[in-house]
Amino acid sequence: MRWKGKALPFFLVLQLYVLQVSANQEGIPQSLKHNKEWPLFEYGEIRKPTPTKGLLYPRESETREVRSLDGMWRLVRSDPKDPLQGIREKWYANSLRMSGKEVIPMPVPASYNDIATTDSLRDHVGTVWYERTFYVPRLWKDGVRTWLRFGSVHYSAIVWINGRNATSHSIGHLPFEADISALLNFGGENLVTVMCDNRLGNRTIPQGSVYQASTDKGTVPVQSYTFDFFNYAGIHRSVHLYTTPLIHISDLEVRTLYSSNGMGRIDYRLWVDASQAAEYQQMLVTNLRVVLRDRDGTEVGQQMNRLVYQGSLLVPSAKPWWPYLMNSDPGYLYSMEFQLVVACNEDDSGCALQDAYRLPVGIRTLSWSNQSLLLNGVPLYLRGFGRHEDSDIRGKGLDNALLARDFNLLKWIGANAYRTSHYPYSEESMQFADEQGIMIIDECPAVNIDIFEPQLLEQHMSSLEQLIHRDRNHPSVIAWSVANEPRSAKPGALEYFETLVTYTRSIAQGRPLTAAINASPSTCHLAQFLDIVGFNRYNSWYQNAGRTDMIVDQLTEEAESWRDKFEKPIIQFEYGGDTMEGMHSLPAFIWSEEYQVQLFSKHFRAFDELRGKRWFIGEFVWNFADFRTAQTITRVGGNKKGVFTRNRQPKEVAHLLRQRYFAIARELDHCPLPEDLTVYISRHSKHSRHNEL
Numbered sequence: 001m002r003w004k005g006k007a008l009p010f011f012l013v014l015q016l017y018v019l020q021v022s023a024n025q026e027g028i029p030q031s032l033k034h035n036k037e038w039p040l041f042e043y044g045e046i047r048k049p050t051p052t053k054g055l056l057y058p059r060e061s062e063t064r065e066v067r068s069l070d071g072m073w074r075l076v077r078s079d080p081k082d083p084l085q086g087i088r089e090k091w092y093a094n095s096l097r098m099s100g101k102e103v104i105p106m107p108v109p110a111s112y113n114d115i116a117t118t119d120s121l122r123d124h125v126g127t128v129w130y131e132r133t134f135y136v137p138r139l140w141k142d143g144v145r146t147w148l149r150f151g152s153v154h155y156s157a158i159v160w161i162n163g164r165n166a167t168s169h170s171i172g173h174l175p176f177e178a179d180i181s182a183l184l185n186f187g188g189e190n191l192v193t194v195m196c197d198n199r200l201g202n203r204t205i206p207q208g209s210v211y212q213a214s215t216d217k218g219t220v221p222v223q224s225y226t227f228d229f230f231n232y233a234g235i236h237r238s239v240h241l242y243t244t245p246l247i248h249i250s251d252l253e254v255r256t257l258y259s260s261n262g263m264g265r266i267d268y269r270l271w272v273d274a275s276q277a278a279e280y281q282q283m284l285v286t287n288l289r290v291v292l293r294d295r296d297g298t299e300v301g302q303q304m305n306r307l308v309y310q311g312s313l314l315v316p317s318a319k320p321w322w323p324y325l326m327n328s329d330p331g332y333l334y335s336m337e338f339q340l341v342v343a344c345n346e347d348d349s350g351c352a353l354q355d356a357y358r359l360p361v362g363i364r365t366l367s368w369s370n371q372s373l374l375l376n377g378v379p380l381y382l383r384g385f386g387r388h389e390d391s392d393i394r395g396k397g398l399d400n401a402l403l404a405r406d407f408n409l410l411k412w413i414g415a416n417a418y419r420t421s422h423y424p425y426s427e428e429s430m431q432f433a434d435e436q437g438i439m440i441i442d443e444c445p446a447v448n449i450d451i452f453e454p455q456l457l458e459q460h461m462s463s464l465e466q467l468i469h470r471d472r473n474h475p476s477v478i479a480w481s482v483a484n485e486p487r488s489a490k491p492g493a494l495e496y497f498e499t500l501v502t503y504t505r506s507i508a509q510g511r512p513l514t515a516a517i518n519a520s521p522s523t524c525h526l527a528q529f530l531d532i533v534g535f536n537r538y539n540s541w542y543q544n545a546g547r548t549d550m551i552v553d554q555l556t557e558e559a560e561s562w563r564d565k566f567e568k569p570i571i572q573f574e575y576g577g578d579t580m581e582g583m584h585s586l587p588a589f590i591w592s593e594e595y596q597v598q599l600f601s602k603h604f605r606a607f608d609e610l611r612g613k614r615w616f617i618g619e620f621v622w623n624f625a626d627f628r629t630a631q632t633i634t635r636v637g638g639n640k641k642g643v644f645t646r647n648r649q650p651k652e653v654a655h656l657l658r659q660r661y662f663a664i665a666r667e668l669d670h671c672p673l674p675e676d677l678t679v680y681i682s683r684h685s686k687h688s689r690h691n692e693l
């Protein structure tokens with residue numbers, strides 16, 4: 001979205017006012033605010049999100065340049081009591097050095113919270129400002145468009161280029177971009193300024209509330225939220241500057257099918273943006289050439305379309321996309337080249353390549369029934385994790401070293417899936433999952449939502465629309481999760497979720513819908529609308545702590561009641577217990593490594609009983625690694641339910657889980673076992689704890 005001319009200050013102030021109002025919960029009419037019962041709304045008139053356009057991941061090609069703006073930026077923190085000061089004083093018009101505030105160096109991408117040494121920045125509530133300078137070559141002035149793209153800024157952002165508004169966005173963890181050609185100094189220096197606001201309110205996704213707390217130094221705003229991870233903020237993912245030709249490919253969609261006779265099929269659709277090209281250029285006949293190459297770069301398919309931007313490509317003897325451990329060659333990706341070719345003469349002679357974009361494509365069929373989820377016709381049994389994008393110092397900032405380490409650990413432990421709890425993860429991680437064959441349950445940022453009402457629903461729908469638009473072309477995505485632990489037993493949840501799920505299904509791009517639910521089968525208003533029912537349950541932790549003899553029956557009974565009531569495939573999306581690394585206790589005692597081992601082992605027994613029933617299709621541990629939360633008396637430096645420490649080293653339970661995940665892979669798909677899965681004990685003893693091995 002571009003702001004124009006004089007309207008800017010008014011719209012900006014309006015937007016900020018709305019943000020502040022929702023953060024302060026003042027958007028709730030006084031008459032309703034004090035009611036015990038939240039009113040039930042009708043959603044018939046709900047505004048559907050405007051479909052996202054563009055936002056293809058920036059990739060270099062012979063017609064496109066990509067530059068990274070990652071690196072050291074400068075940051076200024078606003079006074080939490082006066083978050084709009086920078087707008088009033090137009091801090092974006094000059095360098096932030098002129099603001100009179102302390103300017104600190106700030107790496108991008110990273111959360112800003114843990115970079116400095118003060119709790120004022122770590123616990124900051126409100127706006128911070130970022131800036132950096134960059135050069136743009138003179139050559140980019142004519143014949144190309146220049147775009148600025150953010151992988152994500154949490155929670156909301158307003159962006160200026162050289163003091164003029166470029167774009168704005170809210171809802172963290174999702175990309176946004178703008179054509180900034182009209183704002184740039186070509187052949188000279190440019191300034192980009194970003195105001196980032198971390199406040200969460202009743203109508204943000206996720207929700208939170210800002211209240212005024214009395215302190216020894218007077219009243220200060222404090223952010224509260226019920227979700228169980230630290231509300232890290234800042235420019236969390238990469239910032240790119242990239243160019244496109246004037247007539248360019250603005251968007252792409254692919255869907256694939258793989259049939260048992262080895263035939264692959266790719267249906268594609270492409271959007272062309274010629275809005276900035278001169279009229280005579282727009283009238284040129286534009287052809288589309290599609291070339292499919294295998295992993296070695298050999299051409300295996302090709303098509304030429306005249307003025308038609310969609311079609312189907314058949315790939316005989318295709319190599320399908322398989323998940324890790326289901327096949328000896330998982331994560332097989334083709335490269336699909338889309339070339340826009342402008343014919344300079346009416347007879348198509350003198351063709352010139354106008355734009356080229358290459359998309360990695362995995363060919364697979366995803367299908368589901370009320371009993372199973374199938375990939376290429378084979379029923380899936382998912383074994384994996386709920387995770388977080390979280391690490392020390394960087395917070396939620398994208399870090400390729402961490403990403404590579406995490407995928408190595410996922411493969412080491414034999415997992416084949418994870419859920420992007422509780423928000424969309426980086427685009428780079430989605431690409432990695434495609435390549436490594438790790439299946440993704442892709443979750444929107446609606447965690448713990450409560451107080452259901454129309455404006456929240458609009459945001460919630462928008463978060464799903466943006467997520468699906470961003471991730472629809474990834475073969476690794478096998479389901480969309482519409483929420484984690486919403487208060488779905490509340491009466492207001494029924495119509496809210498019916499509307500949300502009906503809308504999401506209309507844009508679901510061939511994936512089933514699920515959610516991670518913590519209500520019970522008898523009270524939940526959401527499960528009935530889903531294709532796969534997922535539940536979170538902390539047997540022997542939040543219930544019956546210390547009693548690992550109370551897991552097997554309760555868990556199997558609960559799974560059966562979800563199944564009996566909804567007749568859908570069932571997954572357990574979360575189970576686990578906090579475990580301090582290095583704490584040992586014999587016999588097992590809660591928080592010890594032994595207790596985590598015992599708790600998991602009992603869950604395995606229940607899962608194996610359930611697996612026999614076929615409709616139970618997955619087990620997900622909470623959590624892959626320890627992670628930071630808000631400060632509470634139930635968390636020691638954060639949530640410790642990780643199988644790995646925050647520093648990505650295994651706790652004792654990791655070895656047990658590894659044996660189970662590989663045992664299942666061997667049983668179901670006959671995968672070879674890693675040599676170091678078991679260690680020598682004695683000539684006469686079994687080398688492993690697991691019978692299957």
Ligand code: BDP
Pocket residue numbers: 227228229422484485518536574622639641
């Ligand atoms: C679940 C939540 C998850 C928490 C977990 C826990 O979905 O975000 O971190 O509980 O308490 O209810 O560890």
